[in-house]
Amino acid sequence: MTADAMTPTPEATTQSFEADVSRLLHLMVHSVYSDREIFVRELVSNAADACEKLRYEAIAKPELVAGGAPFAITVALDKDAKTLTISDNGIGMTREDLTAGLGTIARSGTKAFLDKLAAEDAKSEAQALIGQFGIGFYSAFMVADDVVVDTRRAGSEEAWRWSSDGKGSFTIAPLPLDEAPARGTRVVLHLNAESEEFLDSWRTERIIREHSGAVAVPIDFVEKPGAEPKRLADGAAIWAKPKAEVTPEQYTEFYRGLAGQFDEPALTLHWRAEGRHEYTVLAFIPGSRPFDLFDPSRKGRNKLYVRRVLITEDADILPGWLRFVRLVVDSADLPLNVSRELIQKSDVFAAIRKGVTNRIVQELGKLAENEPEKFAKVWEHFGAVIKEGLYEDPERRDGLFKIARFATTTHPDGGRTLADYVASLRENQTAIYYLTGDEGKRLAASPQLEGFRARGVEVLLLSDPVDSFWVSTAAGFDGKPFKSVSQGAADIKSIALVEGAKAPAEASAEVATLLAFIKQTLENEVEEVRASDRLTDSVACLIAPEFGPDRQLEKMLAAHGKLPERAKPILEVNPTHPLTVSLAARLHDGQEKPLIEDAAHLMLDEARVLEGGLVEDPPAFAARLRRVLEKALG
Numbered sequence: 016m017t018a019d020a021m022t023p024t025p026e027a028t029t030q031s032f033e034a035d036v037s038r039l040l041h042l043m044v045h046s047v048y049s050d051r052e053i054f055v056r057e058l059v060s061n062a063a064d065a066c067e068k069l070r071y072e073a074i075a076k077p078e079l080v081a082g083g084a085p086f087a088i089t090v091a092l093d094k095d096a097k098t099l100t101i102s103d104n105g106i107g108m109t110r111e112d113l114t115a116g117l118g119t120i121a122r123s124g125t126k127a128f129l130d131k132l133a134a135e136d137a138k139s140e141a142q143a144l145i146g147q148f149g150i151g152f153y154s155a156f157m158v159a160d161d162v163v164v165d166t167r168r169a170g171s172e173e174a175w176r177w178s179s180d181g182k183g184s185f186t187i188a189p190l191p192l193d194e195a196p197a198r199g200t201r202v203v204l205h206l207n208a209e210s211e212e213f214l215d216s217w218r219t220e221r222i223i224r225e226h227s228g229a230v231a232v233p234i235d236f237v238e239k240p241g242a243e244p245k246r247l248a249d250g251a252a253i254w255a256k257p258k259a260e261v262t263p264e265q266y267t268e269f270y271r272g273l274a275g276q277f278d279e280p281a282l283t284l285h286w287r288a289e290g291r292h293e294y295t296v297l298a299f300i301p302g303s304r305p306f307d308l309f310d311p312s313r314k315g316r317n318k319l320y321v322r323r324v325l326i327t328e329d330a331d332i333l334p335g336w337l338r339f340v341r342l343v344v345d346s347a348d349l350p351l352n353v354s355r356e357l358i359q360k361s362d363v364f365a366a367i368r369k370g371v372t373n374r375i376v377q378e379l380g381k382l383a384e385n386e387p388e389k390f391a392k393v394w395e396h397f398g399a400v401i402k403e404g405l406y407e408d409p410e411r412r413d414g415l416f417k418i419a420r421f422a423t424t425t426h427p428d429g430g431r432t433l434a435d436y437v438a439s440l441r442e443n444q445t446a447i448y449y450l451t452g453d454e455g456k457r458l459a460a461s462p463q464l465e466g467f468r469a470r471g472v473e474v475l476l477l478s479d480p481v482d483s484f485w486v487s488t489a490a491g492f493d494g495k496p497f498k499s500v501s502q503g504a505a506d507i508k509s510i511a512l513v514e515g516a517k518a519p520a521e522a523s524a525e526v527a528t529l530l531a532f533i534k535q536t537l538e539n540e541v542e543e544v545r546a547s548d549r550l551t552d553s554v555a556c557l558i559a560p561e562f563g564p565d566r567q568l569e570k571m572l573a574a575h576g577k578l579p580e581r582a583k584p585i586l587e588v589n590p591t592h593p594l595t596v597s598l599a600a601r602l603h604d605g606q607e608k609p610l611i612e613d614a615a616h617l618m619l620d621e622a623r624v625l626e627g628g629l630v631e632d633p634p635a636f637a638a639r640l641r642r643v644l645e646k647a648l649g
């Protein structure tokens with residue numbers, strides 16, 4: 016830092032960084048981050064953002080750019096001073112902008128992200144996480160032990176110097192106009208001893224070309240003080256170029272800047288819509304889950320341009336269930352001279368939204384068909400989000416059903432489509448059966464599935480929270496209703512057993528008496544006790560009544576306080592299970608009623624536990640279990 020910056024002036028103030036900034040800085044400096052050169056991309060992208068902001072503002076106030084140089088970013092090296100400087104003639108910052116922009120973290124989800132990072136013990140996992148997270152301005156402190164930001168807001172008569180060593184606080188002081196940029200911002204990095212490699216002009220030039228070639232503002236490089244600037248990037252909008260002129264690396268770099276993620280995109284879509292409305296779209300499906308995918312705001316990050324002028328970075332172009340897609344839309348048909356809000360309320364914008372959403376769904380369908388393995392990855396990362404559309408967007412449901420993939424009893428690893436399912440219906444099977452729950456592994460072991468397995472009937476295993484919602488509102492697929500195997504009557508007797516499978520026979524009179532006795536015993540806890548046609552190996556399971564939510568949906572609604580009263584479940588008992596038969600015989604002989612009562616309660620608790628629930632009265636449960644064990648051993 017220069018001596019000047021340290022001289023306190025009456026108006027200079029020193030402030031602490033927000034707590035989260037300090038945490039982030041600590042993490043970066045103690046380098047969980049191995050890839051330090053990304054600071055170039057972060058600072059260049061901020062400079063480009065600043066130019067784009069001014070370009071937009073100048074539509075209404077052309078005087079802001081009058082007489083100034085065209086938009087450009089300059090990266091300059093000074094070996095003697097050991098500085099790397101990034102300057103732009105963009106919008107600049109006021110004093111308030113400086114405090115807010117370079118003192119806090121505005122990006123939503125950052126706190127949750129940091130918490131997660133701190134919780135990851137294994138360093139390599141932390142690294143993988145932070146590796147997909149754009150860390151912004153603060154990345155400067157990975158390579159610099161002092162950072163000085165001189166800035167002048169376009170149109171302002173004041174300029175400011177922000178400076179910090181990244182150790183907890185920063186200082187803002189007024190800057191004489193003759194020392195400040197005419198407009199925009201100059202970020203001076205005093206490189207630390209480990210980062211002098213960035214003074215090597217060849218290396219830094221390569222980094223700029225590699226990481227920032229696709230930004231929408233030209234970049235000049237000055238290799239030493241007084242040298243002729245060399246243009247490294249033309250600032251042409253990548254989306255405006257014909258596909259054939261863009262390399263995969265350029266797409267990837269652009270994606271990284273746009274998404275703030277450092278992975279490879281799983282799918283790149285670049286098209287020009289023609290016809291009633293003309294617009295260009297460059298869209299990416301990330302190769303991994305963005306850290307804020309399940310942030311409650313469900314916001315995407317999409318840029319809307321009108322004739323190359325950036326209107327907004329968080330345009331509401333896609334529905335919430337496509338929030339993982341990162342895209343740029345550039346339209347020539349939208350009005351430039353009205354507010355951002357009005358632009359997004361226009362009919363043209365509505366038509367663009369619809370067109371872009373349709374196209375993305377269509378492209379996902381194509382990918383599923385032509386490149387199933389690639390699609391499987393996309394579905395693995397984002398299927399749970401796309402399925403929100405099944406619930407929220409009934410109009411697109413049919414299109415989404417075509418691409419949705421499921422794990423089933425016959426395909427536990429997933430990848431089944433509903434079309435596959437329907438193509439392998441068993442004779443007399445009239446419904447698409449499903450089981451919902453929160454854990455895929457446990458689901459597959461549920462007793463409710465036994466009778467379906469015995470009949471070769473495939474069952475969808477739905478373990479995402481959103482599943483319970485769409486499946487209970489969708490009418491069906493291909494004329495077949497969805498039916499929960501944990502609800503109502505199974506109605507599968509008319510489907511033939513597969514060879515070698517056994518199914519319970521009708522309940523004998525003795526068993527019927529036992530069931531009535533169990534019903535009486537569990538009166539307060541179950542609605543009904545009946546012989547099951549869906550159990551083959553287990554002795555009992557719980558079923559929801561025919562109407563109302565199934566077991567899982569009921570559990571979720573209750574957990575969110577959305578269910579005033581839980582319906583009593585039905586206890587289904589396997590009438591030919593040895594345990595049932597033996598209890599029935601004992602009851603018939605009039606012996607040991609207390610033992611049979613204990614057994615009835617234990618059966619119910621076992622069924623609860625198998626569903627992932629809890630024993631409702633642990634002391635009573637323990638006492639019963641002990642009595643039964645003593646009896647068995649005694």
Ligand code: ADP
Pocket residue numbers: 057061062064065103105106107108112115116117122150151152153199200
């Ligand atoms: P992000 O770019 O994701 O908002 P950063 O940490 O990179 O996060 O930057 C924080 C904020 O600081 C920016 O949003 C912007 O308001 C401000 N800022 C950073 N660099 C510049 C610059 N060169 N010109 C104007 N504003 C800037």
Ligand code: MG
Pocket residue numbers: 057060061151152
């Ligand atoms: Mg940034």
